[in-house]
Amino acid sequence: MYGYAMKITSAIIMISPFMAAGAALFWGAYDLSPSQVLDVLRTMLSGANTPEAAIILEIRLPRIILAGLVGMALSASGATLQAVLRNPLVDPFILGISAGSAFGCAIAIGFLAWLPLQVAAFVFGGLAVLLACMMARSGGEISRLSLVLSGVIVSAFFTALLSMVKFVVDPLKLQSIVYWLMGSFALADWHQVKTAGIGIILGCLPVYLLRWRLNVISMGDEEARTLGVNVSRKRIIFIACSTLAVTSAVAVSGIIGWIGLIAPHLIRMIAGPDHRRLIPLSMAGGASFMICADTVARNLAGLDVPVGIITALAGAPFFVYLMKRGGRESWGQ
Amino acid sequence: MITVDQLSFHHPHVSTPVVEDVSFRVEQGRLAVLLGPNGSGKTTLFKCIAGLWKPSAGRVKLDGTELLSLNYRQRATLLAVVPQDHTPPFPFSVTEAVLMGRAPHVGLYAAPSAADREVVREALEAVGISRLADCPYTRISGGERQMVLIARAIAQDAPLMLLDEPTSHLDFKNQHKVIEIVRRIATDKRLTVLMTLHDPNLASVFADQVIMLKNGHIVAVGQPDTVLNEQTLGVLYDASVGFVENEGRRLAYIKTNTLP
Numbered sequence: 001m002y003g004y005a006m007k008i009t010s011a012i013i014m015i016s017p018f019m020a021a022g023a024a025l026f027w028g029a030y031d032l033s034p035s036q037v038l039d040v041l042r043t044m045l046s047g048a049n050t051p052e053a054a055i056i057l058e059i060r061l062p063r064i065i066l067a068g069l070v071g072m073a074l075s076a077s078g079a080t081l082q083a084v085l086r087n088p089l090v091d092p093f094i095l096g097i098s099a100g101s102a103f104g105c106a107i108a109i110g111f112l113a114w115l116p117l118q119v120a121a122f123v124f125g126g127l128a129v130l131l132a133c134m135m136a137r138s139g140g141e142i143s144r145l146s147l148v149l150s151g152v153i154v155s156a157f158f159t160a161l162l163s164m165v166k167f168v169v170d171p172l173k174l175q176s177i178v179y180w181l182m183g184s185f186a187l188a189d190w191h192q193v194k195t196a197g198i199g200i201i202l203g204c205l206p207v208y209l210l211r212w213r214l215n216v217i218s219m220g221d222e223e224a225r226t227l228g229v230n231v232s233r234k235r236i237i238f239i240a241c242s243t244l245a246v247t248s249a250v251a252v253s254g255i256i257g258w259i260g261l262i263a264p265h266l267i268r269m270i271a272g273p274d275h276r277r278l279i280p281l282s283m284a285g286g287a288s289f290m291i292c293a294d295t296v297a298r299n300l301a302g303l304d305v306p307v308g309i310i311t312a313l314a315g316a317p318f319f320v321y322l323m324k325r326g327g328r329e330s331w332g333q
Numbered sequence: 334m335i336t337v338d339q340l341s342f343h344h345p346h347v348s349t350p351v352v353e354d355v356s357f358r359v360e361q362g363r364l365a366v367l368l369g370p371n372g373s374g375k376t377t378l379f380k381c382i383a384g385l386w387k388p389s390a391g392r393v394k395l396d397g398t399e400l401l402s403l404n405y406r407q408r409a410t411l412l413a414v415v416p417q418d419h420t421p422p423f424p425f426s427v428t429e430a431v432l433m434g435r436a437p438h439v440g441l442y443a444a445p446s447a448a449d450r451e452v453v454r455e456a457l458e459a460v461g462i463s464r465l466a467d468c469p470y471t472r473i474s475g476g477e478r479q480m481v482l483i484a485r486a487i488a489q490d491a492p493l494m495l496l497d498e499p500t501s502h503l504d505f506k507n508q509h510k511v512i513e514i515v516r517r518i519a520t521d522k523r524l525t526v527l528m529t530l531h532d533p534n535l536a537s538v539f540a541d542q543v544i545m546l547k548n549g550h551i552v553a554v555g556q557p558d559t560v561l562n563e564q565t566l567g568v569l570y571d572a573s574v575g576f577v578e579n580e581g582r583r584l585a586y587i588k589t590n591t592l593p
Contacts, residue, residue, distance in 0.1 A: 228409025228437030
């Protein structure tokens, strides 16, 4: 797809998160008619203090924005790590962030009640990636393959620790841990939007600025070096930025799978593998995907179903479809 | 002009060097072919010159500039490398793949400009694959992919071009075609070219200079018609080599019944 068709498609994808967010405002647990929602939006700046305004501006809006930010972080990091590790089947949790954060969350809920959940998830998620990078390092170089292996090892290790915590912890607390692991935006508020937003934007911005270099890096270390790219340094920058964005997201949402794998894939099928387009379009696509998934999650069957379940339910069959249809093309075989 | 001066390389913790005391030079605008049997140290020498491996001793100079002391970006503006055939993980278009050659010229946070795209268009034209510009790089043939990599090296706009066995995955005709194109571009743009090859007959047709490497040492350096003979090739490949002449060409062959 080239020329005008590509420009129009890209433009639609770029504005899709805003359209999804606008539409999502009209759905929720509390039944509001579309005209009531519009009334609130119209009088938003005058600061009307009605219950309807509180529902829309203090509950729905921050939740939608948070879902968009988290979707953006997971999708952009997925696309980045797929290029850096030269493997289109990599997801943003490959280096052990999910297992590390899950363990951090479990000890915060189980034993260290003074430690905020977000801080624990952030610190241990980052720690897991740091450990994986240190294990993979030999002779001052971090090779791609040993990095993936180290990620698997670190994940297995933290998963074992998590199981241990689950085994010994109070059953009531176990329930909160399991709920957190499913991934949800049920507790979203403006404070979470601010804290997660800073980390996500700080993590995504350098990736966005350096995105053309991802093309070169995905050709392999030696080739990238002969093309003048300092691969070792760039890889550390990209991994550090992805880690910051993903841990910031995980800290407020728990572990939401599939989106970081599927959104970049889908965008690559639509717009091709050039990271100049892929990175911004993945950010937008991931954001709108997550907003839609969360809107379904909070309206399905009158329950606030954890959104991680929705993304997995939608993701697994979708991935089979990708594999059967465009797989050969988007995996470059 | 590229000067390789007493270059040696040995792997860490291994005392025997892979390449030892290798010196030669190639004048500007010349095409030099590095010949040698498998395991002779060709690839090692190649990686040392390309700046990918650090030699344990020796220097590589391009017109007085010490290549090994430069950073990757600086070196990439002076030296373009055409790797062996490979499969990238993502189906970049041919244009996107050739644009990567502009990497050392594009600012860190920038993307390629219209001028860079023009350079790429010219490079595609020079190797005669403009019609492939929008094709996915993963869907073209091995010969075409080699052309793309050569176009990428041209887009890199460096005075020195290194090619690592550019014919290794190509059919009988394409081997000739690829080297012919490199030969023509080298002459047109006054590029200095150094390539490794397995076929002495290709070297005798296209090379200005042949460098023979065996067990990490240089066996002979010189013009193809003086260096390529029964004796040197026999020593180089440990085989009994003969020559036939036909239509003004001298072709080397191995006497099959003499192989150990």
